[in-house]
Amino acid sequence: MPRNVRCGTNLCSVVQSLKMSSPYFMQSGSVLTRNRSGGAGRVPAASLRSKLTSSQRDADTVPAVKVKAEAEEATVSDLKPSLTPLSTDGCHERLDASSRRRRRRQVKVEYDGDDGASQTKMEHWEPPDWVTQLGFIREMRSGRDAPVDNMGAEKCYDTEAPAHVRRFQVLVSLMLSSQTKDQVTGAAMQRLRAHGCTAENIAATDDKKLGELIYPVGFWRNKVKFLKQTSAMLVTEFGGDIPSSVEGLVRLPGVGPKMAHLAMDIAWDQVSGIGVDTHVHRISNRLGWLKKPTKNPEDTRKALEEWLPRELWSEINWLLVGFGQQLCLPVNPLCSVCLNQYSCPSAHKCSPAKRPKPGSPGSAGPVHRIKVETEPAEESDVRNKAAATQEPTSPLTRWTRRQVKKYC
Structure with a gap:
């Protein structure tokens, strides 16, 4: 019978020690703690729970502030009431200052964009001497x-x-x-x-x-x-x-x-x-x-x-x-x-001839020009006149009139 009492006493002491050391077995009563002087003192369980809760909130607020600082202004304004602990007042002030700076930068960018667009629309070009x-x-x-x-x-x-x-x-x-x-x-x-x-x-x-x-x-x-x-x-x-x-x-x-x-x-x-x-x-x-x-x-x-x-x-x-x-x-x-000969940029310049189509007699490659159909006597006269004056014949004399109108 005493052996049973001794086992029961030991079991009670073990359970009591687990309750004192583990927060999972905390009850509504008081918990034994040891102060610096070595004496045992009793601290209410409610105060210990509040300390643990406040420390957990402090640990959670650091990543939350970093995420909210990078979010948009609308998200910050929606989540700002959730940051209620008094210990994060400094974080609130920094967050409010960063959001105000962000709002000022957005307004400035929109203003600069509108100003540049209005300047582009107002740009007007006209020839210098057209009047x-x-x-x-x-x-x-x-x-x-x-x-x-x-x-x-x-x-x-x-x-x-x-x-x-x-x-x-x-x-x-x-x-x-x-x-x-x-x-x-x-x-x-x-x-x-x-x-x-x-x-x-x-x-x-x-x-x-x-x-x-x-x-x-x-x-x-x-x-x-x-x-x-x-x-x-x-x-x-x-x-x-x-x-x-x-x-x-x-x-x-x-x-x-x-x-x-x-x-x-x-x-x-x-x-x-x-x-x-x-x-x-x-x-x-x-x-x-x-x-x-x-x-x-x-x-x-x-x-x-x-x-x-x-x-x-x-x-x-x-x-x-x-x-x-x-x-x-x-x-x-x-x-x-022409009265515009002194102001026209194309004055006294020959009109550019149109480039002939590929495969036509005047296209790039071997030049095969259509000669004017004349009698042999006329061709010899033209050749003799050119040799007498020592001037080459004009290229237009080698083309038919229809060909000149086509390419000019």
């Missing part, structure tokens, strides 16, 4: 005696016809004028008007008859097809009239941007853009009116519309077209009688 050059062109065109002034699209329609018929005739004259001189276009329009130049009549005319009426305009076979298709569309969709917008006009077969803008100006009296043909394209590049040289009329139109005042869009076409027909010719321009 003087335009005034000289007006003076040289004051006579209004160029072919475009007498036989252009503004002169080809019947002034006594109904309004929708006049607009249709304007469109037809513009379609015929592509790659065609104004004299040929005017003669073809007179024949069409005598035949009956309305959308209904053109759509009912057979291809052979229509080809005889418009010949010899450039690409007359294709234009016969385009006129028939366009007339049929206008009869079915617009009642014989033409569309009143550039988008509707461009939808018609054989109608490009230049024709659409000119039709809006002449037929509808609305300026929608600059009508750029080969004359306007050539002269604009020669005068340096473009920020960068362009290769086609459509690019020239966009470049001119960027800086040329809108009130000049309607005038610039007939000014430059007549100027190109009389003075600023495609080949050998008359720079000596």
Whole structure:
């Protein structure tokens, strides 16, 4: 019996020592501790638990502050109330200062970006002497005696016809004028008007008859097809009239941007853009009116519309077209009688010849030029004259007239 009591006593002492040393067996009562003097003292369990909890919070706040300092401002503001311990007031102050600095940097970057964009939009380029050059062109065109002034699209329609018929005739004259001189276009329009130049009549005319009426305009076979298709569309969709917008006009077969803008100006009296043909394209590049040289009329139109005042869009076409027909010719321009010869960067310079296509007689490689068909006696005379004057014959004498027109 005493042995059992002794075992029970030992077991109780072991359990009591485990309770004193391990925090997992803490109870609501008190825990024995040992002070520096070696005496045993009792500390409440609640105070020990609060110390352990506070130390654990201090250990957890360090990585939390680092993560929150690198997060966005919105995340910091959402998580800031969770940092409640008083021991992290210094961390709160540093976090607030870093967030304020971050907000100031963001506002500054946005302000600088908007300022740079506004400066880019306000940048405006224009040729240095375009006002003087335009005034000289007006003076040289004051006579209004160029072919475009007498036989252009503004002169080809019947002034006594109904309004929708006049607009249709304007469109037809513009379609015929592509790659065609104004004299040929005017003669073809007179024949069409005598035949009956309305959308209904053109759509009912057979291809052979229509080809005889418009010949010899450039690409007359294709234009016969385009006129028939366009007339049929206008009869079915617009009642014989033409569309009143550039988008509707461009939808018609054989109608490009230049024709659409000119039709809006002449037929509808609305300026929608600059009508750029080969004359306007050539002269604009020669005068340096473009920020960068362009290769086609459509690019020239966009470049001119960027800086040329809108009130000049309607005038610039007939000014430059007549100027190109009389003075600023495609080949050998008359720079000596031009008033812009001292300000034009291309004055007194030969017109650049077009580069021949690959495989043509004038392409790179062995040169095989087409000689003019002449009699042997004539060839000997030319050879004797060249030897007598000791001057080489001009390269143009070795080419046919048709070949010169093709490559120049």
